[in-house]
Amino acid sequence: MPHAYQQGGTLLLVEDSRLFSDTIRAVMRGTGGRIRRTDTLCGARRHLSLYTPDVVMIDLGLPDGSGLELIAECARRSIRVPLIIAISGQPELESAAYTAGADKFFEKPIVSLSQFRAALAPSCFDMDAMQAAAYTPLPDVSALRDDLYLALDLLQGPDQSDRRQYALQFCEGLARSLHDVEMQGAVAATKSGGGAGRLVEVLRKRLNAQPLV
Numbered sequence: 001m002p003h004a005y006q007q008g009g010t011l012l013l014v015e016d017s018r019l020f021s022d023t024i025r026a027v028m029r030g031t032g033g034r035i036r037r038t039d040t041l042c043g044a045r046r047h048l049s050l051y052t053p054d055v056v057m058i059d060l061g062l063p064d065g066s067g068l069e070l071i072a073e074c075a076r077r078s079i080r081v082p083l084i085i086a087i088s089g090q091p092e093l094e095s096a097a098y099t100a101g102a103d104k105f106f107e108k109p110i111v112s113l114s115q116f117r118a119a120l121a122p123s124c125f126d127m128d129a130m131q132a133a134a135y136t137p138l139p140d141v142s143a144l145r146d147d148l149y150l151a152l153d154l155l156q157g158p159d160q161s162d163r164r165q166y167a168l169q170f171c172e173g174l175a176r177s178l179h180d181v182e183m184q185g186a187v188a189a190t191k192s193g194g195g196a197g198r199l200v201e202v203l204r205k206r207l208n209a210q211p212l213v
Contacts, residue, residue, distance in 0.1 A: 008031065008033045008034055009053075009054030009123050009124040009125065010033070010035075010036065010053045010054050010055070010124070011028065011033060011034065011036070011053060011055045011056075011120065011124050012037075012048070012053040012055070012056045012057070013035055013036065013038075013057050014037075014039070014040075014043075014044040014056065014057065014059060014070060015039060015059045015087070016040075016062055016170065017059075017170070017173060018140075018143040018146045018147055018150075019140065019143040019144050019146075019174070019177060020059075020087075020109075020177060021037050022140040024057070027113060027117060027120075028120075028125075031124065031125035032125055033120070033125040034124075036053070039062070040064045041064050041069065044056075044058070045070075045073075052077070052081060054081075054124060055081070055083040055124055056070075056074050056084055056085070057085040058070050058071055058084070058087065059087050060086060060087070060088040060093050060096075060097065061089075061166065061169040061170065061173070067086065067088075068093075069100075071084055071086060071097060071100040072100045072101050074101065083104070083119075083123045084103050084104075085102065085103065085119065086100075086102040086104070086106070087108055087110075089107070089172055089173035089176045089177075090169075090172075104119055106119075108177060109176055109179075144210065147174055148203055148210070151171050151174060152200065154170060154171075155171070155196045155200055155203070168187060168190060168191055171199060171203070175187055180206070183199070183202050186198045186199040186201075187199060
């Protein structure tokens with residue numbers, strides 16, 4: 001009798017970036033694996049109250065708190081999530097992720113999709129499906145546009161310290177995913193107390209460069 005994962009396991013993705021989420025969906029396409037996505041801790045807890053996924057992939061920086069909290073909760077469940085993967089644009093959080101209970105850690109952007117697929121394959125799909133899906137997905141234009149709008153909304157919203165910290169973290173992750181040196185520099189300047197004007201300008205420039213369709 002075949003193992004359950006050969007029928008396609010379930011991945012719960014807890015991730016605020018639509019661009020990154022669409023990349024993961026593209027990696028899973030054609031494998032038979034199922035993906036469920038939420039962008040908050042609250043949403044993830046609702047999912048986990050209804051079922052236990054084969055894999056949970058958790059971004060460490062979320063709008064309503066730290067993904068480390070959710071990792072610890074998944075590791076302590078009476079029925080533990082079999083595979084807990086932490087993802088972050090901040091590599092210095094790797095040790096904290098493992099301490100919280102993560103089984104694997106991937107830095108964003110994910111450089112080796114083959115290693116990433118191999119990490120998912122035993123739980124979400126079989127190796128043949130992994131090979132069939134072995135291609136590099138192209139960035140989704142509408143997903144990138146959504147992330148740029150979100151970054152601008154966060155920076156130009158209420159001036160609250162926790163919101164600003166999350167906004168800069170989101171922008172830094174987006175800049176890393178795009179390998180955008182100018183945006184990374186603008187994030188660093190804002191973190192150093194230079195104000196968000198330059199970063200807002202860079203984000204608007206990237207948004208204006210996107211096709212309308």
